[in-house]
Amino acid sequence: MPFADWTFWKYISSIVDILLVWYVIYKLINIIRGTKAVQLLKGILVILIVRVVSDFFGLTTLSWMMQQVITYGFLAIIIIFQPELRRALEQLGRGKFFSRSTSPDEDGQEKTVEAILKATDYMAKRRIGALISIERETGMSDYIETGISLNSQISSELLINIFIPNTPLHDGAVIIQRNNxxxxxxxxxxxxSPFISKELGTRHRAALGISEVTDSITVVVSEETGAISLTKNGELHRDLEAEELKGILNSELLMHIKTKQASSARWNWRGKQNG
Incomplete structure (x- = not known):
């Protein structure tokens, strides 16, 4: 094979190699995006920055400490990221690693909001306890794996049936992902949190807990009083009326979708105008 041809194929293989590596990195980022692993990655980035800065300013002891952390950190990473690595291998085995990711649309979100409103209204009147968490940008796969997989289309009837007392699935939370x-x-x-009212039970503490570590929205129905509450961003909104709950869900879920669609449409319009 001539040298010129060999160089050409070497360039092609190098380009393909780089593209494949970037694609694998992109899929891995999608797997861990929004999970607790992202915060751990930020911590690793801080360690690397401290290592560089300590070398630059000649901080010998600090530099040595950071080097030890980096040297033995590989094993720690395997242990810390075990759930994410397992999920990546499972997706690879199922053939989902190279599939396209989907995002919730406006129609699906409207159906989700309507189903939650109808179900919570029914359960609140009959004092049926419920805990419904809606995934947004932050992934909740770690918590989904702790429950019973359903992967079902959402409906108010299904939500009500799940939380009927003394049924196998009523104890725990329902997690809604991509409108399912x-x-x-x-x-x-x-x-x-020490500031939580003592009169609140496990459901409210769980709703607050998940809102502290993810950006999910969680709706709680109290089985003692029938009151409806909602948590988001570590905040608890108690004793909500139906219209108040509808307003929050619409503003948090539907308005976010509409904003993204408007931004995309504006970008496309500018592209056509420039073209």
Whole structure:
């Protein structure tokens, strides 16, 4: 093979190699995006920055400490990121690693909001306890795996049936992912905030706990009083009326979708105008 041809194919293989590496990195980022692993990655980035800065200013002891952390950090990364690595291998085995990711649309969100409103109204009047968490940008796969997988189309009837007392799935949380009921009987982390009212039970603590570690929206129905509450961004909104709950869900879920669609449409219009 002539040298010129060999160089050409070497360039092609190098380009393909780089593109494949970037694609794998992109898929890995999608897997861990929004999970607790992102915060850990930020911590690793801080360690690397401290290492560079300590070398630059001649901070010998600090530089040595950071070097030890980096040297033995590989094993720690494997242990810390075990759930994410397992999920990546599972997706690879199922052939989903190279599939396109989907995002919720406006029609699906409207159906989700309507189903939640109808279900919570029914359960509140009959004092049926419920805990419904809606995934947004932050992934909740870690918590979905703790429950019973359903992957069902959302409906008010399904939500009501899940939380009927003394049924197998009523104890725990329902997690809604991409406008589907992903799983039921899921375990959510309990908030350890000392400012939570003593009269609130486990459901409210779990709702607050998941809102502290993700950007999800969680709706709670109290089985003692029938009151409806909602948590987001570590905040608890108690004793909501139906219209108040509808307003919050619409503003948090639907308005976010409309903003993204408007931004995309504006970008496309500018592109056509420039073209």
């Amino acid at each position: 009921v992903a799983a039921a009987a899921c375990y959510l982390p309990l908030s350890e």
